[in-house]
Amino acid sequence: MSITTPLVPHEPGRTSEPPAEVVGRLEETWRHRPGFWGWVCSVEHKSIATRYIITAVVFFILGGIEAAVMRAQLARPENGVLGPDAYNQFFTMHGSTMMFLFAVPVMDAMGLYLVPLMIGTRNVAFPRLNAYGYWVYLFGGLFLYVMFFLNTGPDVGWFAYVPLAGPEFTPGKRADVWAQLVTFTEVSALVASVEMIVTIFKQRAPGMTLGRLPLFVWAMLVQSFMVLFAMPWVATASQFLAMDRLIATHFFNPAEGGDALLWQHLFWFFGHPEVYIIFVPALGFVSMIVSTFTRRQVFGYPAMVLSLVATAFLGFGLWVHHMFATGVPQLGASFFTAASMMIAIPSGVQIFCWVATIWSGRPRFTTPFLFVLGFVALFLIGGFTGVMVASIPFDLQVHDTYFVVAHFHYVLIGGAVFPLFGAFYYWFPKATGRMLDERLGRWNFWLFFIGMNLTFFPMHQLGFEGMPRRVYTYLAATGWGDLNLLASAGAVVIAASVLVFLVNVARSLRSGARAGENPWGAESLEWATASPPRPYNFAYIPVVDGRAPLWEHPEGLPVVEGLRTDVREVLITTMLDAEPDSRHRHPEPSVWPLLAAIASTVFFVALIFTPWAFPIGIALLFLALLGWAWPRGEEHREERMIEREA
Amino acid sequence: MLQAVTQFPGAHSVLAPAGPQARMAESLWNPMYAVSIVVYILVMGALFWAAFRRRRADEPAVTPERERTLRRVVTGATVATTIVLFVFLVLNVSVGRAVTAHPGENPIQLLVTGHQWWWEVQYRDSVPQRWVTTANEIHVPVGRPVVVELRSSDVIHSIWPPNLSGKHDLIPGNENSFWFQADSAGVYRTECAEFCGHQHAKMSLLVVAQHPDSFAQWLTQQRDTARTPTDTLALKGRAVFLGSSCVMCHAVAGTPAGSRIGPDLTHLASRATIAAGTLPNTPGNLAGWIVDPQRIKPGVLMPPNQLDPEQLQALLAYLETLR
Numbered sequence: 001m002s003i004t005t006p007l008v009p010h011e012p013g014r015t016s017e018p019p020a021e022v023v024g025r026l027e028e029t030w031r032h033r034p035g036f037w038g039w040v041c042s043v044e045h046k047s048i049a050t051r052y053i054i055t056a057v058v059f060f061i062l063g064g065i066e067a068a069v070m071r072a073q074l075a076r077p078e079n080g081v082l083g084p085d086a087y088n089q090f091f092t093m094h095g096s097t098m099m100f101l102f103a104v105p106v107m108d109a110m111g112l113y114l115v116p117l118m119i120g121t122r123n124v125a126f127p128r129l130n131a132y133g134y135w136v137y138l139f140g141g142l143f144l145y146v147m148f149f150l151n152t153g154p155d156v157g158w159f160a161y162v163p164l165a166g167p168e169f170t171p172g173k174r175a176d177v178w179a180q181l182v183t184f185t186e187v188s189a190l191v192a193s194v195e196m197i198v199t200i201f202k203q204r205a206p207g208m209t210l211g212r213l214p215l216f217v218w219a220m221l222v223q224s225f226m227v228l229f230a231m232p233w234v235a236t237a238s239q240f241l242a243m244d245r246l247i248a249t250h251f252f253n254p255a256e257g258g259d260a261l262l263w264q265h266l267f268w269f270f271g272h273p274e275v276y277i278i279f280v281p282a283l284g285f286v287s288m289i290v291s292t293f294t295r296r297q298v299f300g301y302p303a304m305v306l307s308l309v310a311t312a313f314l315g316f317g318l319w320v321h322h323m324f325a326t327g328v329p330q331l332g333a334s335f336f337t338a339a340s341m342m343i344a345i346p347s348g349v350q351i352f353c354w355v356a357t358i359w360s361g362r363p364r365f366t367t368p369f370l371f372v373l374g375f376v377a378l379f380l381i382g383g384f385t386g387v388m389v390a391s392i393p394f395d396l397q398v399h400d401t402y403f404v405v406a407h408f409h410y411v412l413i414g415g416a417v418f419p420l421f422g423a424f425y426y427w428f429p430k431a432t433g434r435m436l437d438e439r440l441g442r443w444n445f446w447l448f449f450i451g452m453n454l455t456f457f458p459m460h461q462l463g464f465e466g467m468p469r470r471v472y473t474y475l476a477a478t479g480w481g482d483l484n485l486l487a488s489a490g491a492v493v494i495a496a497s498v499l500v501f502l503v504n505v506a507r508s509l510r511s512g513a514r515a516g517e518n519p520w521g522a523e524s525l526e527w528a529t530a531s532p533p534r535p536y537n538f539a540y541i542p543v544v545d546g547r548a549p550l551w552e553h554p555e556g557l558p559v560v561e562g563l564r565t566d567v568r569e570v571l572i573t574t575m576l577d578a579e580p581d582s583r584h585r586h587p588e589p590s591v592w593p594l595l596a597a598i599a600s601t602v603f604f605v606a607l608i609f610t611p612w613a614f615p616i617g618i619a620l621l622f623l624a625l626l627g628w629a630w631p632r633g634e635e636h637r638e639e640r641m642i643e644r645e646a
Numbered sequence: 647m648l649q650a651v652t653q654f655p656g657a658h659s660v661l662a663p664a665g666p667q668a669r670m671a672e673s674l675w676n677p678m679y680a681v682s683i684v685v686y687i688l689v690m691g692a693l694f695w696a697a698f699r700r701r702r703a704d705e706p707a708v709t710p711e712r713e714r715t716l717r718r719v720v721t722g723a724t725v726a727t728t729i730v731l732f733v734f735l736v737l738n739v740s741v742g743r744a745v746t747a748h749p750g751e752n753p754i755q756l757l758v759t760g761h762q763w764w765w766e767v768q769y770r771d772s773v774p775q776r777w778v779t780t781a782n783e784i785h786v787p788v789g790r791p792v793v794v795e796l797r798s799s800d801v802i803h804s805i806w807p808p809n810l811s812g813k814h815d816l817i818p819g820n821e822n823s824f825w826f827q828a829d830s831a832g833v834y835r836t837e838c839a840e841f842c843g844h845q846h847a848k849m850s851l852l853v854v855a856q857h858p859d860s861f862a863q864w865l866t867q868q869r870d871t872a873r874t875p876t877d878t879l880a881l882k883g884r885a886v887f888l889g890s891s892c893v894m895c896h897a898v899a900g901t902p903a904g905s906r907i908g909p910d911l912t913h914l915a916s917r918a919t920i921a922a923g924t925l926p927n928t929p930g931n932l933a934g935w936i937v938d939p940q941r942i943k944p945g946v947l948m949p950p951n952q953l954d955p956e957q958l959q960a961l962l963a964y965l966e967t968l969r
Contacts, residue, residue, distance in 0.1 A: 083944050084844040157841050163818055164801040164843055169762075254819020260802065261820060296707045299716055325804055325813040325839075327822035330746045334739050341731045348727040349720070351689065356716040359696035361707055376693055384682035387731065391738035393671040393745045394678070396812020397660045400804065400839040466658030466808045468839045471847035475924070477655045 018539035025565040030122065030536040033589060041589040043127035044535055045116050048134050050431065052109030055138055056102050062145070063097035064498060066090050068491050071455075075488035077476040087472035088155035089174075093148055095158030096178065099274065100185040101141045103416060104227075107281040108192040110423060111220040113431065115196060117526035117533060118214050120205030120542045122570045123586060125198035126191075128593045128628065133191035135597030140184025143605055147177045154178035157470065159271065160241065162252035162263045167245045176245055176608040182238040183604050186231045189277075193224035193231075200224075203570060204578040205525065206560060207544040214524045214547075215291075215304055219284025222308045226277050226315065234270035237263060247611055261326060268319035276315035278412065280308060282419035283350060286372050289422050290354050292522040293369040294361025297548050300353040307346035314343040324395050333392055340390030347383055351376060366520075367441030371422030374449050378414025382407055385460070400470075403463025409456045421448070421501070428505070429519050433531045434512030440504040447497030454490025458483040523548035528557055541571050544578075592628035599624040655923060656835035656852050657809050664834065664855070665810040665827045670741050677737070681730060745812075749791035749825040756784065756794045760803030760816035762947060763838070763845035764909055764922040769865065778868040779897075781909030782922045785854045787861035788831050796822040804840035807853050813839045828855030835923065844945030850923025864916075867969075871900030872912050875967045883964025886957045891949070898968065908948065914968045921946075929962050936961065 032038045032047065042048065070090050073081040082090060116124055124130050147153055154174050156165040165175040200213070200221045213221070240251040241263070250256035252263050291298045298304060317339035324333055354376070363369060385407040389395045398404055421444070429435050467480050474480050518527035528550055529538050540559035546552040560580070563569045568586035573579055603617025663669040706712075759766040769778040786792050796805065798816040806813040811826040828834070838849035856864070875881055887893070888903060895908035903911075914920075917927055921943055925931040934941070937958065939948040953961065 161802055169801050260817055300720060325815045330742055337738055338735055341735055344731060345728055349724050352720040352723045355692050355696050356720050360712055360716060363697050380686055380689060388678050391674055392742045394674045397671045399813055464660040466837060468837045470841040473847050475655060
């Protein structure tokens with residue numbers, strides 16, 4: 001440890017126009033190495049997050065195509081588009097893709113892109129781990145789809161209930177593929193959550209106390225803790241399942257003293273928080289968009305933060321409401337009814353605060369803001385049906401019917417995908433330097449909104465009329481044909497809206513209007529740097545003294561100088577008050593994360609076929625981690641304490 | 647004959663309750679629906695007003711008095727939400743207690759076992775000889791509670807007659823049970839509501855609620871063993887049945903066939919449907935099913951049966967006698 005020069009505070013207005021030689025040196029220090037090799041080795045959060053988002057959108061489209069094929073099958077009674085074997089694979093792939101390969105990763109990816117910019121740092125805390133997490137996610141998704149195209153796609157539902165998913169009733173490799181897909185995604189999600197927590201706690205710009213965190217950063221912090229506590233349960237469950245299938249353990253085999261219900265408890269203890277893991281970041285998007293487009297800070301900041309935290313806590317107390325039909329005793333189940341209803345309160349508080357914000361602000365009806373209005377209109381419906389299914393007698397009627405399909409699509413599409421699309425429109429200019437087209441944006445919004453309601457609203461009625469979920473067909477005499485046809489027509493409209501979005505992106509990348517640093521006139525730090533941001537994000541680290549730094553300093557932000565520009569250095573600040581604490585030597589690009597991810601992939605995939613994969617995989621992974629951690633001469637990692645004034 | 651089954655596939659709606667449990671669940675729907683609509687209109691109205699209200703050009707965005715007013719409004723809305731939810735909670739828990747309360751006097755005892763992809767139904771009795779085993783069809787007398795014990799022989803299934811009661815899972819290795827009561831005569835359809843593999847979609851059961859007298863008559867008839875037919879064609883069909891692979895899975899009481907892997911066929915002809923509520927029980931459908939069940943329910947565990955036409959006609963004639 002050596003004590004060096006203190007950080008030098010600068011006069012305001014230096015964030016965007018630093019001297020050319022500083023920029024040149026930063027550029028040289030932080031840039032990608034050129035070419036494919038440089039791309040593979042990159043550890044830069046923006047480039048990795050961009051890959052993450054593109055990959056997740058590709059999976060969103062694949063999951064959407066699966067949904068469209070299912071809707072084609074269900075459009076008419078006794079239809080012949082898909083047989084039961086194919087249909088079961090399709091609905092399992094749809095659910096697993098949307099949950100594990102789209103929704104969670106895309107939210108993590110948005111966080112990985114935006115959080116370092118919003119808190120004024122140069123990169124995420126563990127950049128190589130970040131690269132590793134992406135590769136593991138990509139390989140997991142590729143593995144799933146390769147298996148699907150080989151007709152070995154999982155066919156036991158994204159929830160994989162035992163004993164159906166056990167060795168006796170699903171011989172072959174299909175359920176193993178599902179169990180290992182979960183392993184891939186839980187590794188990448190855990191990795192992302194650890195990076196996120198450490199980045200947020202230790203790398204905030206000086207002065208950005210926890211009380212000044214942008215609400216999206218709060219949302220990512222809360223979500224990351226949820227991931228940290230939820231993922232180990234599904235990890236346990238899926239490994240038990242893999243062991244039951246591979247080495248004949250009997251965790252879930254009632255004939256040998258195992259318990260089929262144990263699976264459901266473990267799975268839903270993860271599975272219910274999972275919904276909030278997807279939904280909480282979306283709340284963060286909404287807050288940022290509402291604030292920008294009403295030109296005032298979100299009303300009730302402490303209430304908003306407490307609501308996020310309350311949602312996270314309550315989210316872990318609801319899992320049994322997926323299991324009311326299993327014969328849980330009435331009194332015990334009532335607690336879960338209470339918790340399931342209670343979680344409506346923090347959601348309500350946030351909606352009330354946004355309405356108050358909009359009322360007292362000056363709204364601008366841009367596409368991101370439209371998506372926020374659409375979010376409220378749809379999410380409320382999903383929220384109401386959510387309160388309804390918390391009721392045990394009512395839930396026993398609608399559980400596992402199309403009513404529930406309608407419910408959670410309103411929650412997940414209305415509550416998460418609409419804010420996500422709003423976020424795409426909102427931050428696209430920051431990430432690419434070009435605006436998305438507003439006219440196409442409106443088409444995108446209205447088609448999505450109409451299609452969504454056409455598809456899912458009739459499903460409430462189908463549930464009442466007795467249509468169970470996960471059926472590959474139905475008899476004409478049931479009378480479900482017309483509403484199903486309507487739902488299928490709605491799916492076409494949704495597909496059209498996604499197409500409009502893709503066209504909009506493609507056109508804007510080529511010829512969109514230039515964005516500039518802060519096209520929307522927003523408040524938070526990501527808008528205080530170039531669009532797209534340079535590899536080092538900020539030439540000088542900004543100093544923050546309020547919740548809306550850019551609005552509080554229209555003349556330019558105060559900054560500090562003193563981080564080295566010739567080597568990669570990031571500023572570490574204290575956890576609560578974000579006082580400068582130390583300079584951290586930041587890792588260089590490396591190929592080892594990719595190699596470690598390949599080793600993990602070999603490990604996880606081979607485990608489907610032989611228990612020998614375990615020792616061999618561990619050995620491979622050990623070698624990869626050894627290479628990763630091998631000390632190199634040029635990287636003497638020293639942390640410099642920052643001299644503090646007494 | 648007891649073919650009171652006039653409608654096929656039977657009533658299946660949450661909103662047309664025909665028994666106390668379903669009626670209680672439905673009684674929750676109306677208040678929850680009404681309150682949801684009111685709250686939806688209020689919140690969306692507030693949102694639209696907030697977004698589109700006319701603003702003075704010089705209106706300041708944030709003033710302390712305004713923030714105080716907003717704080718009062720938001721707090722009020724939150725308190726109102728909490729109160730509404732609390733009322734719902736009390737309502738739900740009290741209805742929930744009523745639903746699970748003990749059934750009335752002298753219930754019918756039933757055991758339903760889930761199989762991939764059909765339902766085995768047993769009427770218990772203190773005298774084992776009087777037990778009745780049937781499949782995919784439950785007959786109950788109107789106005790009398792029915793206690794159903796639920797088991798599964800393979801994976802998890804869930805029984806759901808929406809007009810009579812909510813869902814209850816059949817879980818291997820776990821005990822579960824429920825009761826229901828039909829207050830009016832009719833046929834109520836039950837779907838399997840837990841994903842159970844290939845033919846989850848075609849796993850139905852009919853609940854036939856009938857006058858107590860007809861029910862008693864039905865039960866007495868179901869207790870009979872199958873009589874050996876007198877008709878020569880049917881007799882030949884009996885020989886086909888007993889001499890083929892049918893007996894590996896199916897039972898007909900009163901014959902050597904006693905396997906319990908597939909549905910009991912002792913009174914097959916008295917049932918309204920075949921293949922677990924998938925097809926009306928007509929000779930043509932039955933012939934198609936016997937010859938190639940995989941065409942009707944792909945993945946079903948019953949193998950195809952290559953019978954020549956004469957054998958098939960004889961077999962159908964025999965099965966027709968199993969009333």
